[in-house]
Amino acid sequence: MNAILAELGKRVAERWLSLLVLPGALYLAVAAAGAVVLRHSGWYDLVMLADYLNRVAARRRGIGQVVLISGAMLLGSAGVGLVAQAVSGGVARLWLAAGRGPLGRRLTGWRRKRWQAAHEAYQNALLERYRRQQGWGEGGNRSPLPDSARLLVVRNRICLVEPDRPTWMADRMRAAGERVHRAYDLDLTAAWPRLWLCMPDMARAEIATAQSAFASASRLAGWGLLYLVLAVWWWPSAVIACVTVGAAWQRGRAATAALAELVESAVDLYGRDLAQALGLSCPDEFTPDHGASLTRMLRKGV
Structure with missing residues (x-):
């Protein structure tokens, strides 16, 4: 038991150090160098920064002062890390927000117009291909067939279903539930906690990694x-902030896409197991009839 607690404490300390202290120490270093020493006028003056560091290092300090300064730096780094954690929670909520305010509705409307235009172009391309393949229209038309596959990619890059959220990430997670409902008539929100319990450890680990x-x-x-x-x-x-936020946005999109795909895949692979676990007869494939029965059962009349 002591060995388990020691290992757990070691992992918690490593996580605390990597997530809070080290990034916080870097932030404090940049703040001290840029905001305190260099400022706007001398933003590039590394010589001035080196002279300042030499003057600070030349001051004589006792052991007590060193301990206090080190402790203050450690606490300051952890404090900044906690602030960053709190801000990150707001960022995650913003990325996945429903966006019912004025700005959110405007962004949603802009994304919906783009999607509808791309969807119309895709449908027109399909219709033109069908007309040409059936020999309708002008018989002498030798121009290449419309590239419907490319137009489908363009539409799906905006959203897999008609947008209803101001951000791509929020719509991608919503699309997972929409697509599951269309395919299986299953309410993913109601089914997910039970489906999670039916999944093997390997599948849950993949989803946890994406999260x-x-x-x-x-x-x-x-x-x-x-x-x-x-x-x-x-x-x-x-x-620095623009580069960091831009990289975070790209990583967030990639993680959201992976998570949404894994959620849909979990229903495809383990929906039948969930139906059987709840007493439904599902000897073969998982069908919309099973999904509708599960939805009625799991909503409990709500």
Whole structure:
């Protein structure tokens, strides 16, 4: 038991160090160098920064002062890390927001118009291909057939279903539930906790990895926003913030896409197991009839 507790404590300490202390120490170093020493006017003056560090290092300090400074740096780094964690929670909620406010509705409307235009172009291409293959229209038309596959990719890049959220990530997670409902008539929100219990450890580990990747991306965005605050005193910090938030956005999109695919795959692979676990007869494939029965059962009349 002691060995287990020791190993658990070691892992918690490593996670605390990697997620809070080290990024926080880097942030404090940038804040001290850029916002305190260099400022806007001397943003590139590394010689001035080196002279300042030499003066600080030349001061005589007792052991007590060193311990206090080290402790303050450790606590400060952890404190900044906790702030970044809190900001990352807001970022994650913003990425997945329903967006019912004025700005959210405007962004949703803009995305919906783009999707509808791409969907119309795709449908027109399908119709033209069908007309040409059936020999309808002008018989002498020798132009290439419309590239419906490319137009489908363009439409699906906006969203797999008609958009109803202001961000791509929010719509991608919503699309997972929409697609499951269309394919199986199953309410994914009601079914997911039970489906999770039916899944093997390997499948749950894959989904947990994708969730962890999304959380990591939102933390990176949180750090980027904190670096943006330093731009008030040292403008290059704004460049750091933009690069960091941009990288976080890309990682968040990739993690969201992976997570949504895994959620849909879980229903495809283990929906039948869920139906059987709840007493439904499902000897062969999982059908919309099974999904509708599960939905009525799991909603419990709600």
